[in-house]
Amino acid sequence: MNTYVAPDLVAELAAGGRPVVLFGAGDIGVLAHEALTRLGVPVTCFADGRQSKQGQTLRGLDIRAPERLTELPADSHIFLCGNYLHTMTARLRAMGFTEIHDCVALLDGFDFRGSDTGMDLVLIERKIALHKQECMKAGESADDPLVLKYLDVVVTEACSMKCQDCSNLMQYYTKPRHSDLDLLDSAVDRIVEAIDGIYEFRVLGGEPFVNPRVHRVISKLTGYEQVQKVVIYTNATIVPRGDNLDCLRHDKVIVEITNYGAHSRKHDELVATLKENGVTHLSKIPVWTDSGRIRFVERGDAELDDMFRNCCVNDVLTLLNGKLYRCPFSANGTNLGAIPEDPADVVDLTSGRSGAALRADIRRLYGRTTHLRACGYCNGRDYRTPRIEAAIQIRKPLPLV
Ligand code: SF4
Ligand code: SF4
Secondary structure, eight states, rough: OOOOOOOOOHHHHHHHOOOOOOOOOOOHHHHHHHHHHHHOOHHHEEOSOOOTTTTOOOOTTTEEOOOGGGGSSSEEEEESSOOOHHHHHHHHHHTTTOOOEEEHHHTTTOTTTOOOSOOOOOHHHHHHHHHHHHHHHOOOOTTTTOEEEEEEOOSSSSOOBBBBBBBTTTTGGGOOOOHHHHHHHHHHHHHHHHSEEEEEEEEESGGGGGSHHHHHHHHHHHHTTEEEEEEEOOOOOOOOTTTHHHHTTTTTTEEEEOOOGGGGGGGHHHHOOOOOOOTEEEEEEEEEOOOOOOOOOOOHHHHHHHHHHHHHTTTEEEEEEEEEESHHHHHHHTTTTTOOOOOOGGGTTTTTOHHHHHHHHHEEEEOOOOOOOOGGGGGOOOOOOTTTTTTTTTTSOOOOO
């Protein structure tokens, strides 16, 4: 294990005198607060753009609206603890702040054992790695490496549950099929050859363990050197056995269980099996937004661009049936035929393009900052989207209108 060395800035801040603000009252904010506190740095407050957080407290500190930061001196130190690094930085600079830092040097390698962050060490490691990727992406220029943060790999359109508001749109599939694994293999090979690295493959469906051959995909993905993690998303209705269990015993694999309570009927059995087999896993209770409807709404470009920029899955590239899309909604909506395919919103991995041309296509899709055609059919996925009850079950697929 590398020895953690606190950044030089910490000693300066520990001496006190200047306010320290954590911009982003989410998991990275909590981790930054824990690290700074243990390093002897007093933190002044959190700030967060989400109205639902403003006026609350976190770890005994106020969460201020960003505009209230103007009450602080311009030489305050502000740590960026969220995902919208460009937007946050621009906003802070416009207020006159210059001492703006990301949290990579502070958090990377910090020993969080015994901390009271409410997160286990596996989750902490992932959060920090994703923050690093976010910072890398923000700092990436045209000549720099092309490293993807996430890539969703869809292994089936089928699910063992039928959630009315599934944001991946499984409720609209009338004849769901498993993915063609030869097509999937060659598409992933071509993507990996064209880019420099990827932090996280996310294997999902539907429910990935519905596909009896999902092990073939997982084994292939863990085999790529350029890939850090392979996360399998399951609803805990199926306990994998045989090859589908064996492939999970790999240090890159994390099984992320979405715990839907009574619907996740095999939850405890699955957790016990994963524990017994030494498989790294997490179990989370989900919070849902109203993001699972396909309905075209007439909106202007500025509104659509704003939806896109604030969307929490706008950087989750999704591979589905040989095509690469910018987000899961765009992928499934287009695959269902409910959203017209726009060549600017998709990279067709069956087109014969490879090498530098394919790299340029992927960079264009990944670097895009304006809305997709799919955004016009989407209800959005951000802090403003209404919360809804998770996993209401329906009997039949919903009609496409
Ligand atoms: S949200 Fe529901 S329907 Fe959609 S993939 Fe998850 S369990 Fe299946
Ligand atoms: S369609 Fe647009 S708003 Fe909807 S999930 Fe995708 S990127 Fe987000």
